[in-house]
Amino acid sequence: MSPKFRVAAVNYLNAKPLLWGLERQPVAAQIEWHNNYPARVADDLREGRADIALMPVAAMKTIPDSYVVGQYGIAAHGNVVSVALFSNVPMDQIQTVYLDYQSRTSVRLAELLLRNYWKQDVELLPAPEDYISRISGTTAGVIIGDRALAQLSRFTHIYDLSRAWQAWQGVPFVFAAWIATRPLPEAFVQAFDEAQEQGLRDLEQVIAENPFPPYSLHTYYTENIVYRIGPDERIGMERFLALL
Secondary structure (H helix, E strand, C coil), X not given: CCCCEEEEECCCHHHHHHHHHHHHCHHHHHEXXXXXXXXXXXXXXXCXXXXXXXXXXXXXXXXXXXXXXXXXXXXXXXXXXXXXEEECCCHHHCCEEEECCCCHHHHHHHHHHHHHHCCCCCEEEECCCCHHXXXXXXXXXXXXXXXXXXXXXXXXXXXXXXXXHHHHHCCCEEEEEEEECCCCCHHHHHHHHHHHHHHHHCHHHHHHHCCCCCCCHHHHHHHHCEEECCHHHHHHXXXXXXXX
């Protein structure tokens, strides 16, 4: 019997194409799933509840011996749409920013951009669960994932964090990657990558099974998100980690 590997992942729409193949290809027999939101997924790896995790790259700074596994993750070369600063006033009028509790990477990216790119001296607050309803006037908020896609028509000013990073640094931004802390069998990693590649070939089936009226998933999966972590994406990830 093949050994089981504990795999922690987010269940956001942005991860669906990767998980689609992993759940349907033969490698699925070797996987024990642990689903949570991004920050908790990183905790699962750090605390030994997972062997590999699709997690925010910023959390690698807090996990000894962590390294990127395979060739896939969640990145962007411009507008990612689902990670943004939402506001009803222009950037220069924002005084307070709520930081989404669900992702460390997006929060750290927002902090870097506000300080170094937008050059705004704002008050940063940890977000309570109902914080989206508190975004009004000079109070803005970082919203990520499916919730961000659902807010696109609600706010007059949306500052895409990936687009801002690209303008500031000139390299792609990697939001999440598959991370492990110990060596994994080469055969498992190869099968893991091949399954995700199949998921990306089956995009139309993924879209059909995950109807989402607020935003076109075809656009999201083919124009906003980059799933292959190549040399340019690794440069972007290394630069971000160095800036933290």
